[in-house]
Amino acid sequence: MITPNESNGSLNMTLVKASGGVFGPICNAYEILQVHPWVKETNQKDVDVALNVRNELLASNQENELLKSWSGDPCLPNPWHGLGCEPYNGSVIITSLDLSSSELQGSIPPSIAELAKLKTLNLSYNCFNGSIPEFPAFSVLESMDIRHNQLTRQPPESLISLPHLELLYYGCNCYLDKKLQPSFNESRLRTDSGRCDSEGRTHKPVIVIGVACGSFLFTIVVGIVFVCIYRRRLRHRGGFDNKEQHMVENILIYLPSKDDISTKSIAIEKFTLASIEAATEKYKTLIGEGGFGSVFHGMLLEGQEVAVKVRSAESTQGTREFENELNLLSEIRHENLVPLLGYCSENDQQILVYPFMSNGSLQDRLYGDAAKRKTLDWPTRLSIALGAARGLQYLHTFAGRCIIHRDVKSSNILLDHTMCAKVADFGFSKYAPQEGDSGVISLEVRGTAGYLDPEYYTTQQLSVKSDVFSFGVVLLEIVTGREPLNIHRPRNEWSLVEWATPYLRDQKIDEIVDPSIRGGYHAEAMWRVVEAAQSCIETSAAYRPFMANIVRELEDALIIENNASEYMKSIDSLGTSNSNRFSVVMDKRIALPPMSTPSEPLSIMTQQPSPPQPR
Structure with a gap:
């Protein structure tokens, strides 16, 4: 006889000798059946959308640990980290997405808007840029938190028409205009008014003045008095000219006019x-x-x-x-x-x-002093190129006004302790013309020999395409490991661009690749980078791509290279000889089109990205 114990869930089994039996009871086996409730499945549409969201995030966050943990069913048996799920009509649906403080960057995945039953969205404390995706009119979204990001475009006005949306927090996006369209103010939405406050509460604006003993809070009036005193001292000292910007201790206060005083959110000590x-x-x-x-x-x-x-x-x-x-x-x-x-x-x-950038500059690593030089493998070079391209793209699409660097070169691409590329040295940088201005800026030519855009040099007309030309030279440096200008080489090899161009036209890429990385790259990834470089160094600026196009090409190249690396690792794990490691991936060759002429522009690479929304 088997009796269940209700208190602890155990089973008690009692064996009793049969009446008239000679021997004791014998148990060869027993079987216990337990009825489990039916496990519901996650709604298939939500599964597909969740996978799309993951893939879109991975495009800019290859090494993100949270995304690596997202596998299998998004909700069952346990939801992915950051997802909230609820039962609905015999299945399970995704109702909340919390990716706050997840070290994510790139654009907010447009697929998020396809989660039909999503009620809560929290993307705060990341490095998302670009804009918020458009949500359909039938969305049940109730709250959205996008604070502490790098968004550059206003929230879409369609958010106002969402019937259930009540909360919208967007503060601490220092590139986002804090004044939303009037229709937002007239709607029922509750917002944080764009103020930079980590708890989402509303405070009166303050000016933080750093001093030796700590930080004190002053009112706007006291700040203005302080500025006036400081300006007077500057005049007596013969310091900075009386321009738009004046420095007060460790913060910059902008004075565009007597009636308009605002404090920038980035403090400079x-x-x-x-x-x-x-x-x-x-x-x-x-x-x-x-x-x-x-x-x-x-x-x-x-x-x-x-x-x-x-x-x-x-x-x-x-x-x-x-x-x-x-x-x-x-x-x-x-x-x-x-x-x-x-x-x-x-x-x-x-x-x-x-x-301090502990890994020096890209120039140091490619061909600098022997003490600083260290061979960079191809995936690392590709990652550095992509990082620098993203930095330039950000400058060129800056929400307030496009910025032209004017001195892009490998020595101005610095590497931190994780080998993350960071563009440096903005002493020559200029704002591009705004709407209503002419399309170019006439300035004294600035730049570095070997990187200088020939069209800019001859016409003295500057545009973002001048940065693109210089970046094309940097890409050639990364591929070849050569200096942009070296008069100690034979005359036909002085200029990297002039030396490499015939090889590019004849599709002889293997002859210009840095010997230290030969055999260590995926052919298609290399060709994508070479094609990008070739389009960047076009003589005419009209046939050069924008940085957004270059970023996309380099992202594709890095994905191809990383996938190839994983494939090769799997082959190695099966005992394949290292001598044959790259024999599979090196067989593929992609035809490289000849250098384009004015009558034959690059149809893909020269497509202009949509302009950023005005602030």
Whole structure:
């Protein structure tokens, strides 16, 4: 006899000798059957959409641990991390998506809008850029949190018409205009007014003034008085010109007019000369030289390593370039741009302070001093190229106004401890013309020999395509491992562009690839990069692509290369000889079109991306 124990769920089995039996009871086996409730399946449409969301996120977040954990059924037996699921009409549906603080970047996946029963969406504290996808009119979305990202375009006005949407938090998107369309203000939506507040609460605006003893909160009136006093001192000292931007301790306050005063959200610390000398041990360790001056290694009091760039008296880049870099970097932040931590302007010294990039520059790694040189494999080169391209794309599509770098080169692409590429040196950068201006800017030609756009040099008319040409040269450096200009080589090899062009036309790519990476790349990935470089160095700017097109090409190339690497690892794990490692992937060759002429523009690579929405 078997009796269940209700208290602990166990079963008690009692064996009793049969009446009249001679021997004791014997049990050879027993079978217990238990009835389980029917397990519902996840709605197939939601499964498909969730997989699409994952794939779209992976395009820009290949190494993200959260995305790597997303496999199998999104809801059963346990939901993917960040997903919330509920039973609905005999199946299970996705009702919430929380990817906050997940270190995600790139565009917000458009597929998210296809989750028909999604009620809550939280994408806060990431590095998403671009815009919010359009949600269909039948969406049941109730709340959306996109705070602390890098979104550059206004929320779509169609959000107002969503019948259930009540909350929209979008603060701390420093590139997003805090003034939404009037229709948003007139709607029932509750918002955080775009204020940068980590808890989502509403506070009155304050100006944070950094001082030696800590931080104090001042009212706007006190801040204005402080600015006026500071401006008066600047006039007496003969300091910065009376321009649009004035520095108050460790924050920049913009004064575009007497009636319009606003505080930028990116604080730039003002260092004293004594603190700079202490951080660098009186300029003990020189780590680089540039047109602006010398760069020294330093350590701040809190332990952060920094690179301190000190303008030399003989520098060809003067106060204008110093202010230019200071002003630009007080507005922009991006994973692939070197951030400005602070500055010092004291005793005629002009100093800029950046985070220390422990892996030096791309130039150092490709062909710099032997002490700094270290062979970069092809996947790493490809990743660096993509990072730099994304940084330039961000500059060219900056929400406030497109920025042209004007000095793109491998020595201005720095590598942090994770080998993440960051574009640096904005002393020559300029804003592109706004709507209503002519399509180009007439300026004194600036740049570096070997990277200079020939059309810009001859016409002195600057556009974003000048940066594209320079980046094409960088791509050739990455492929060939050669300098852009070297007069110590034979005359026909002085210019990298002139030397490589005949090989590109004749499709002899193997003859120009850096010997240190031969046999170590997927042929199709290499051809995509070469095609991108070839289109960038077109003589006529009209036939060059935009950086958005280049980013897409490099993303595709990196996906191809990574997939090939995984495939080869699987072959290696089966015992395939290393000598045959690349024999499979190197057989494929993709025809490279000849260099285009004005009558034959590149149909794909020159397609202009849609312009950013006005702020």
